Amino acid sequence: MLKCSIAAVVALGSMTVSGFAQDVSLRLHQMLPPQATIPAKALKPWAEKVMQESGGRIKIDQFDAMALGGTPPSLYDQAKDGAVDIIWTVIGYTPGRFPTTEAFELPFLMTTGEATSKALQEYCEKHCMEEFADVKVIAWHAHGPGLIHSKTPVNTLEDMKGLKIRGGSRTINQMLEKLGSIPVGMPVPAVSEALSKGVIDATTIPWEVTPSLKVSELVSNHTTFSGTNGLYTQTFVVAMNKSAYDAMPDDLKKVIDDNSGIETAAFFGRVMDEGDIGGKAIAEGRNNNIIVLDEAETQRWKDTAAPLVEAWEAEMTGKGKDGKALVEEARSLVEKYSTGM
Structure with a gap:
């Protein structure tokens, strides 16, 4: 009986230590092939930065080209419902669902991806939170001139x-x-x-x-x-499942928070601006x-x-x-x- 009790205490201690560390594994899902600008130059570096700043306690696996199933318009609900942990998607793929963001898609309003992304982030933090209340938004952003x-x-x-x-x-x-x-x-x-x-x-x-x-x-x-x-331009969102975020310890939540917001939006927009230069060069070539x-x-x-x-x-x-x-x-x-x- 005593042996069983000791074994139980050891097991409980092991679980507590493991639970205290709370290593987190997250699945990031998006629609484009891995060589495309956003998955290669924005999502991958963003995930690597998060993993590094977490001291390796957060692990993010990136799944490209709808590798986990579904269609691009289903990505937002995959994050909302917890089928995946993080998504990047086009907001307009679900027409009428996020109407307040559409102001930025109106003709001849945008300038560059970076400037418009900063503007969109500030605007959405003020006006769009209710529409995105069922996820943890990491960033809203826009692409360069369409x-x-x-x-x-x-x-x-x-x-x-x-x-x-x-x-x-x-x-x-x-x-x-x-x-x-x-x-x-x-x-x-x-x-x-x-x-x-x-x-x-x-x-x-x-x-x-x-x-x-x-x-x-x-x-x-x-x-x-x-x-x-x-x-x-089109508007995009990087969003995380709310329960996955809420379950993280405060120090790991801070890592996510530190890699969210206007600077992250600006980074995604800037990456798209830089991608415009390469895309145009191919057509010129x-x-x-x-x-x-x-x-x-x-x-x-x-x-x-x-x-x-x-x-x-x-x-x-x-x-x-x-x-x-x-x-x-x-x-x-x-x-x-x-x-x-």
Whole structure:
């Protein structure tokens, strides 16, 4: 009997020591192939930094290209429900679920990925917490200037008429429709096949993701715009399962917290800006047709897309939010963080 009691005490002591150390293993899941900009240059370094700062007590395994199953639109719920521990996803893949973030997807509002990501983070900390209450948000961020990659040249607004163009969110699809094209919604991993099979004539994505999707091989025209504001951006979130975070000891929570927030958002946005340089260089190296619309033509696009902003403001006001004030704040924050660009 005494031996059993001693054994029980030893076992309990072992469990206590092990429990006190509380090593944590986390699974990070995302949609893109491992060589793409975000998984290779942002998520991997972020995870390595967290692991190092935890003294090896946090282990993060990264699963790329939906390796753990599901589809890109299911990623947020995978984190919410605890099927995985951390995710990176496009917010707009679940239309209407996070409407307050859509202000940043409105046409000609964004500047660079880094500046817009800082602005988005500050804005979301103030206005979006309720929409993301069921996860621990690590960072919100945005990509660099979105542009049009097409099989036929888009030199004027009229060239958009009837083109089947992939859009990545509800707001972007609405913008494409305003501009005269036929929007086709799909997650970014589907773009290559859709272009090669003729399902779409063009796609809206930033330069940084074009190498991993081989877009510069599938199309030969790329349309950009004059001025400091890009045609659009998409918003992203890095989110953690709330229970997984809450179960961590305070010192490990601090490691996660220290790698969350505006500096993390800025890092992700900056990585995407840097990826834009490489993506554009590949298109230039292939002697693709890179079109920069002049100020007058760019203004035509702005004027044509402007009613979308007013419609979004009215829609948000109908939901009990001050839509006009949200857009004005988003613009002001982007300008604030873009000063000195």
